[in-house]
Amino acid sequence: MEENRERLLRSGRLAFARDGFAAASMDDLTAAAGLTRGALYHTFGDKKGLLAAVVAMVDGEMAARAKQAGAQAETPWEALLAEGAAYIEMALDPEIRRIVLLDGPAFLGDPSQWPSQNACLELTKSAVADLVESGVMRPVDVEAAARLLSGAAFNAALWVAASPTPDETLPNAITAFQMMAQGFLASRS
Amino acid sequence: MEENRERLLRSGRLAFARDGFAAASMDDLTAAAGLTRGALYHTFGDKKGLLAAVVAMVDGEMAARAKQAGAQAETPWEALLAEGAAYIEMALDPEIRRIVLLDGPAFLGDPSQWPSQNACLELTKSAVADLVESGVMRPVDVEAAARLLSGAAFNAALWVAASPTPDETLPNAITAFQMMAQGFLASRS
DNA sequence: CCTACTCACATACGCTTCGTATGCAAACTT
């Protein structure tokens, strides 16, 4: 059973990324997994249940990648900037864009209320909380700052991805993001 | 004919706002307008065509409201901040959230490529361009900065709207937004 | 004044899709 669950997850992830949630056919994606819709309804409840599971999986992978990007920085502040840059780069992945950034909010509601608890947002929040605590960042509502930073990063990435030359646009987006983030800095160098 | 077109637009706007694009029934929304799907296909081509028309209409109204908010500020910089605050407040409107911020990007693609040319984004871009030109803002890619600002504002608004007490959360979001935007300022006061 | 054409929609049809209800074999329980 556990194996069938993972096969459905993989197949759903593929179908949602390729066709979008609305256009993905449950008959097709379950058949691609060697099963039928019966298995899907039994395991995930309904189509949205599968989407929630896929979103949770991809979101977890994103948080891990962002954490890794931040771990290589020398200061906590630079770690936050690195996480932001990592978000921007990740959102260039069509799979992440479509599943987590577009269909996720549209069909599951705001990320802050996802059952999976949106690992990306939690990561940014804890980083911001530490920086405010230590006085590196000016006093600010932690959730608001985290939401603004990740929102800016992801939205910039949507723009980069839609641009005719993403590779050339990406550095501009990252530079501007890091400049804007300095608004939170207690003392700008 | 022009009247029927507007009735379909109004009915579509209602249905999309209430049920979301995917769940809205063309049979129902055309019937509510006193017509049938035949009229819709004749006038708008298909379901997405109606969505694009509705999005263009709402987006235009949003840009007008933002412009008005900016016009009352004393300096161009404060006008930009006021526009951002206006975006945040507007996104609390369920209609705007669902149609323009969620379903629009999900079903029509990135706003920068909408046929309607996304009036909100254009407005922010021209404001940013002027501020960079006059040296109030540090040198930065204009499109990137505009995208980051509007993305941050809208994403913050999605968070505010999903919070249990939007009225209490809203000021925090606006304060944090204006703080973050100062990162673009050439000299922070 | 009559015919022919076009426009703006309505109607009819087929296909796909979703959710549920039911069937069924295997594993587990007692």
Add this chain to the structure above:
DNA sequence: AAGTTTGCATACGAAGCGTATGTGAGTAGG
């Protein structure tokens, strides 16, 4: 060993979408 639950497959009904076709009103042309 009989009953029950689990894990799926199959069957069924109800929308919904897009297209193909029908139709009446208006318009143009002769």
